[in-house]
Amino acid sequence: MMCDDAGLLLHAYLDDELDAANSAAMARHLDTCATCKARYDTYTTMHKALAQPTLYHRAPDALRQHWHAASPTSAYTHVPPRRKAPVAVAMAAGFAGALLLSGPAWFQLLRPHGGADPIVAQVISGHVRSLQDQHLMDVVSTDQHTVKPWFEGKLDFSPRVKDLASEGFPLVGGRLDAIDGHSVAALVYKRRLHVINLYQWPMEGAASAQAVTQEHGYTVIRWNADGMRYIAISDVNEGDLKQFVLAFQNEAGAPPAH
Numbered sequence: 136m137m138c139d140d141a142g143l144l145l146h147a148y149l150d151d152e153l154d155a156a157n158s159a160a161m162a163r164h165l166d167t168c169a170t171c172k173a174r175y176d177t178y179t180t181m182h183k184a185l186a187q188p189t190l191y192h193r194a195p196d197a198l199r200q201h202w203h204a205a206s207p208t209s210a211y212t213h214v215p216p217r218r219k220a221p222v223a224v225a226m227a228a229g230f231a232g233a234l235l236l237s238g239p240a241w242f243q244l245l246r247p248h249g250g251a252d253p254i255v256a257q258v259i260s261g262h263v264r265s266l267q268d269q270h271l272m273d274v275v276s277t278d279q280h281t282v283k284p285w286f287e288g289k290l291d292f293s294p295r296v297k298d299l300a301s302e303g304f305p306l307v308g309g310r311l312d313a314i315d316g317h318s319v320a321a322l323v324y325k326r327r328l329h330v331i332n333l334y335q336w337p338m339e340g341a342a343s344a345q346a347v348t349q350e351h352g353y354t355v356i357r358w359n360a361d362g363m364r365y366i367a368i369s370d371v372n373e374g375d376l377k378q379f380v381l382a383f384q385n386e387a388g389a390p391p392a393h
């Protein structure tokens with residue numbers, strides 16, 4: 136057997152799907168070819184790792200209901216376990232498992248549904264990305280007098296930066312982000328262990344009341360004030376996020392502290 140053939144048959148061999156003759160030929164090749172053996176060992180390790188039951192998590196009930204509602208005849212309603220999943224399927228499952236493990240990214244797997252606001256979707260996406268890519272903050276500081284100047288020269292506006300630690304929402308940093316085609320300032324606040332992202336960018340128009348949206352376990356609050364568009368998002372409860380917005384609005388209206 137040549138390496139090319141071995142490469143083609145490797146997955147079937149791993150899944151124990153080869154006939155006796157091919158299986159024996161494959162075993163002989165692996166005994167004599169270090170390259171194919173190394174590849175085999177890698178796949179075997181991956182295969183075992185992806186079969187770990189700890190990788191698999193039951194989807195939250197809200198997601199299951201959402202999914203079932205979106206696809207009532209979905210084959211995903213019940214998938215009987217296979218004795219041996221092919222590596223490709225196992226990898227896909229592992230990838231999905233990794234997404235679940237790495238945070239509430241499962242919304243990305245959902246199809247957009249009627250009524251979904253594209254801005255809200257972008258904001259949720261940005262929030263999740265900020266938590267996943269370890270790109271939560273470009274400037275790490277609890278000091279508003281450090282965070283605010285950091286944005287200078289990076290944006291064509293000066294964002295309003297306020298530390299709200301005394302209200303239970305400490306500022307922890309900021310970064311640049313993009314929402315709806317705008318370069319925006321993202322301020323990062325904490326509420327206990329939760330992260331709040333506050334996006335802001337200039338927008339013409341009158342001040343507007345808060346619009347509160349709940350989606351996929353996140354609360355999004357949008358409002359306009361002083362020529363700026365603000366969007367706050369977090370997985371804290373709605374009451375906490377409203378309190379955050381109120382604290383920010385009060386502080387934003389106050390003269391800058393020195």
Ligand SMILES: [Zn+2]
Nearest residue numbers: 138141168171
């Ligand atoms: Zn080989």
